[in-house]
Amino acid sequence: TQAFEVIADEDTHPDPRVCTDLVRALARAAGPNGMVGGQMIDLAGEGQSFDQAQVTHLHLLKTGRMFAFACEAGAILGKAPKSIRMALRSYAHDMGLAFQIKDDLLDVEASSEELGKTAGKDVDQDKSTFVKLLGIDQARDQAEMLCDQAINHLGCFDDEAEPLRAVARFVVERGR
Known part of the structure; x- marks a missing residue:
């Protein structure tokens, strides 16, 4: 909740409209059509068999919407055009799913020490994962x-987006 305090503060941006846009975007990313909704589906789905579309939807809400907000917040602050915001949202969508798939892979391939959390938890809780499905x-x-x-979604940024490209590569290469 402190994030709302920070992004609504006048020191964050002098334009109240920008602060309002940030608050709205974070509320959507965190709320019932975002992280909270995804977490609810995840918890309710333990022991159930989801298909790939359902697992994708779950992770787009649970992880993807927060990644999208993180990527889009800078564009909101900079008053970037909608096309730039859409490119960043699309990047976050695909990167977020890649992140979750890699997380599922690490859960079955890495040790608890490597992960910093209990390995094999998804299998133990009978969760529907990309690894289980694919x-x-x-x-x-x-x-x-x-x-x-x-x-590829970052093509409109030239070299300016190299840090974002590096993050996407890191997401799938971590744990190797």
Whole structure:
């Protein structure tokens, strides 16, 4: 909740409209059609079998919307045109799904020490994951494809977006 305090503060941006846009974007990303909604679906879905579309939707809400806000907030602050905001949102969409697939892979491939959290928890809780649905190799291929797709969304930025490209690569390469 402190994030709302920070982005609504007049020191964040002198234009109250920009602060309002930031608050609205964060509220949407965090609320029932964002992280909270995704978390609710995730908890309610333990022991159930979701198909790929349902798992994708869950992770777009749970993780993707927060990534999208993080990417789009700078564009809101800079009063960037909608086309730039859409490119960043699309990047975050694909990068967020790649992140989640890699998280699912790490849950089955890495140790608890490497993860910094309990490994194998998704299997123990009978969660529907991309690895459970696709298998390890296909999940890895899907994460790579989404990483490439995310990077392609940044074509309008030239070299300015190299840090975002590096983040997308890191997302799928972590734990190797």
